[in-house]
Amino acid sequence: MDGELKFNLADYGEGALGQLEQAVNSNWTSGNGHFTKEVHAFFKAEFGLEGLLTHSCTAALEMMALLLDLQPGDEVIVPSFTFVSTATAFDLHGARLVFADSDPQYPNLSLDSIKAVVTERTKAVCVVHYAGAGHEMEEIRDWLAARDIVFLEDAAQAVGATYSTRSGATLPLGRWGAASSMSFHETKNVACGQGGALFIGRDDWKERSMALWEKGTNRQAFFLGLVDKYGWVDKGSSFLASDITAALLHSQLIRWKEIHERRMAIWNRYDAGLRPLEAEGRMACMRIPPNSGHNAHMYYLLLPGFEARAALMKHLKSLGIQSTFHYQSLHRSPYVLRTMGEQPDCPHSDRYSDGLLRLPLHLKLSDADVDRVIDGVRRFFTA
Amino acid sequence: MDGELKFNLADYGEGALGQLEQAVNSNWTSGNGHFTKEVHAFFKAEFGLEGLLTHSCTAALEMMALLLDLQPGDEVIVPSFTFVSTATAFDLHGARLVFADSDPQYPNLSLDSIKAVVTERTKAVCVVHYAGAGHEMEEIRDWLAARDIVFLEDAAQAVGATYSTRSGATLPLGRWGAASSMSFHETKNVACGQGGALFIGRDDWKERSMALWEKGTNRQAFFLGLVDKYGWVDKGSSFLASDITAALLHSQLIRWKEIHERRMAIWNRYDAGLRPLEAEGRMACMRIPPNSGHNAHMYYLLLPGFEARAALMKHLKSLGIQSTFHYQSLHRSPYVLRTMGEQPDCPHSDRYSDGLLRLPLHLKLSDADVDRVIDGVRRFFTA
The missing domain is CATH 3.90.1150.10 (Aspartate Aminotransferase, domain 1)
Known part of the structure; x- marks a missing residue:
């Protein structure tokens, strides 16, 4: 018998250590440093995705839950067949969870499986792009939009994946909903150990997402020159990733x-x-x-x-x-x-x-x- | 004029890159790997602190809030003079915040400042060891214990600091309350960019803290052989830190x-x-x-x-x-x-x-x- 074939092996490649060395010596190893900005710029340039690097995909899902401003009784539809975080994130921040079934053909939700559980209290639907593949994106997006239900994407596995409309337009996954999350956990296509990102498709969520990210302060708006001092303005957490994490991720993104x-x-x-x-x-x-x-x-x-x-x-x-x-x-x-x-x-x-x-x-x-x-x-x- | 004297400069030292290289090449860069266990072992051996490495001190404070199992109307007393996370963490998970004033002599809370705002709804008090110094620890601990109010320590700045009882017994900060949090943000004495830890002093919180840490699953109990399969059992989040983070922190702890x-x-x-x-x-x-x-x-x-x-x-x-x-x-x-x-x-x-x-x-x-x-x-x- 040859050596054991592992299910997953990380491959950080030649460039990783150099990037880590640069980050360690930069005197900015906390969140929102040089490499974090490089990661943000990469996603915008490569996929048109605007967002924020987070310490995990779970963090990004929790930010979505907070952006929804959930009121008692508000329902969020998630798949039953998904990683726990898709559900825990909304549960932790006040949603009544509703589980939808997978499509008979694919592990993803379908428009039919969503219709089967939607109610008047449905505030949002979070689909999961299982195995990095989207399903019925256009149908689901349009049906939810007509009912004023927020469309969210857990794109944890979907970096670099796309979906095309009936008219032939192709758009990266993560750009279909009001917001999307991505994971860079060590098992993902591009990885940094633990990491994630929140991408925002709605203009009215952008400023608020920055405050949530920076522990409920308007520190990021302060850095961008939008306000002249900063303080506690909103709910929030430490959703950022260190610049060490960002450096390792960046070494993967560039390849x-x-x-x-x-x-x-x-x-x-x-x-x-x-x-x-x-x-x-x-x-x-x-x-x-x-x-x-x-x-x-x-x-x-x-x-x-x-x-x-x-x-x-x-x-x-x-x-x-x-x-x-x-x-x-x-x-x-x-x-x-x-x-x-x-x-x-x-x-x-x-x-x-x-x-x-x-x-x-x-x-x-x-x-x-x-x-x-x-x-x-x-x-x-x-x- | 000589070169500018910076307020803070990180000093990761000679060993940091070697540790990072070992972590990157270990094929376990996600949470709860080799270096995470080393960090846990260090705190137990050096300070008698038992706990879990987290992605930030904020994460540890949020875990405390979840461990409190807050009910509507439950009050948590925090200092007004503290970093936002001491307050956001409890606010985010259901507490009614009550702000206590600093001691006239020290930025810390005092027993008097706590007494001034305590009510029948006070569930917990979270003191902050400002500048890595404890204040009236024995008095506060005993007074709260007599009233069945949970004593929590935000020991963000307090790694390696101690406090002594009237009888002369000296105990590390972080070991006085039911739980404590610590920060390893780049500005702290020992640092890893972004990082923290939750330490648990109450036996009945230990198993639950592991589930909260692992996204509400009993995965850690499974690894420890305490259960024979794992699934979603509790609230939770991705409170872990990557093993990259743990490796960098470990290189600081050993010196x-x-x-x-x-x-x-x-x-x-x-x-x-x-x-x-x-x-x-x-x-x-x-x-x-x-x-x-x-x-x-x-x-x-x-x-x-x-x-x-x-x-x-x-x-x-x-x-x-x-x-x-x-x-x-x-x-x-x-x-x-x-x-x-x-x-x-x-x-x-x-x-x-x-x-x-x-x-x-x-x-x-x-x-x-x-x-x-x-x-x-x-x-x-x-x-």
């Missing part, structure tokens, strides 16, 4: 295209090797929603259930290949059951919880490594 | 005694040079409360008011010496006035807001630099 291209090559190699196995009907390969320009954040297989998935994981492990499942349906979590009681079923979310298996996908995989994984999966289904 | 000793030498040099000027009655030097083993976090002068302070700052600036004021009284801030209305006066807090001036204090100051500052101040008062 994001190289990262993106290599990930796409791995993704396409997996897909070419594994999709023929679908014909047997014992598993399904990951599907990309129509109009979606995904970012190869992950490659997953969908097994018929928990036991089949456990058997495949065990088989791959015996071959020295790490694979992993993903989220547990949040509508059935201990916290939700305790604080909100039994929730309506989300059968598709449960199906992804029980059957989805993620394969290794990172920059330290060679083509031969990918072929080894493909071969391992093939052997399971042909045994 | 904290050297840092502490050099800061104490600078502090004592300031004090010896400046205290004779008090006799003229035009300013007062910083006072250390009885029983307090301070950590030389800052050296400040107290001027009679805003104009005298502005004049001294301007004079020092003309000599190439940076100096800076500190907090604005929170009970008069725009946010408090807008959301809570006019508050009772805190005249001593206002006096520190208007008259307190901090002098440069960092490891890159030579004795000659300190003498230059002393001489600059002297010239102002003898002109």
Whole structure:
């Protein structure tokens, strides 16, 4: 057996240490320093995304919750099949959570799954671009806009991904809603250990987002010359990231295209090797929603259930290949059951919880490594 | 004129880059990795403090607020003279804030200033160890304990500081309350850009604090083998710091005694040079409360008011010496006035807001630099 193939390996590359050294020696290692500004400039120039670097994607989601100015009884729709932060962030700041099911074809929400749970108290819908792919973005955006419901994007996995309208216009994910969050956790396409960003699409949220970011002070407005002194003006937290974090992230962003291209090559190699196995009907390969320009954040297989998935994981492990499942349906979590009681079923979310298996996908995989994984999966289904 | 003397300069020292390199290459750059555990172990071994590294001191204060399980109407007493986070953290999570005034002699709260504002709805008191010095710790602790009011410490500035009981027992600051927070912001004695820690003194808060830290999941309990699977079990956020942050902080902690000793030498040099000027009655030097083993976090002068302070700052600036004021009284801030209305006066807090001036204090100051500052101040008062 060759060495173990890890599910994820960070690849900070040659430039990272030099950037870190520059940050450490800059005498500005706290938030909102030189590299933070570089990160902001990068997202604006590359993707047209205007926003603020945060210590985590969770922080960005919490900022969205605060921007909503939630009143008692206000509902926020989130997927059941998502990372806890999509839900905890709104729960922590006063929302009544409502869980929507995944689309039958994709782990993402669909317009239908949103319609099924929307009420007169729905203040906002936060979709999650699962695996860095958008789904029914135009339909959802337009339907919510007509009802004055705020559209939010948890784009945690979606750096560099796009979605195209029916008329053929292509826009990065993160630019469709009133605000979006992104994650740079070590498992993401571009990473800095822990980090995130909040991007703002609504002009009337921009100034307020700066105050929330700077612990409820108008310090950022003061730096920008918009006010002549600063103090406590709003709710807020320390949502910033250190400039050390920003420096490490910047070293990744400046090579994001190289990262993106290599990930796409791995993704396409997996897909070419594994999709023929679908014909047997014992598993399904990951599907990309129509109009979606995904970012190869992950490659997953969908097994018929928990036991089949456990058997495949065990088989791959015996071959020295790490694979992993993903989220547990949040509508059935201990916290939700305790604080909100039994929730309506989300059968598709449960199906992804029980059957989805993620394969290794990172920059330290060679083509031969990918072929080894493909071969391992093939052997399971042909045994 | 020599080069400008900065108010603060970070000194990450020789070891920092090596630690960062080790963290970057470790394949665990997210939270709760190797260096996070090293930081936890350091605080336990060196100070008997048990707790969790956080992305900021603000995060630790918010965790305290969540641990209090605040109900509508519950009051939390905080100083008016403090950094906004001491107040925003409790405000954000449901407290009715009550502002207590500073002691006439020290910027800290006193037992009298707490007694003046305590009510039947007082759930907790969060004192701030201003300038890394505790004040009336034993008196406050015992008085609150007798009334079942939770005692919390914002020890943001207090790493390495101690306080002694009447019977002569000496305990680190951060170990007196039910919980305490610490900051490792770039301006602190030991620093990592942005960072903090929550320390827990109550056994019944320990398990819950781990869930809050890990986004409301029992992931940490799972790692420790206390439960056999993990999910969403509580409120929470991403309160962790990356292991990059932890590595940088660890490089400072392992030399904290050297840092502490050099800061104490600078502090004592300031004090010896400046205290004779008090006799003229035009300013007062910083006072250390009885029983307090301070950590030389800052050296400040107290001027009679805003104009005298502005004049001294301007004079020092003309000599190439940076100096800076500190907090604005929170009970008069725009946010408090807008959301809570006019508050009772805190005249001593206002006096520190208007008259307190901090002098440069960092490891890159030579004795000659300190003498230059002393001489600059002297010239102002003898002109």
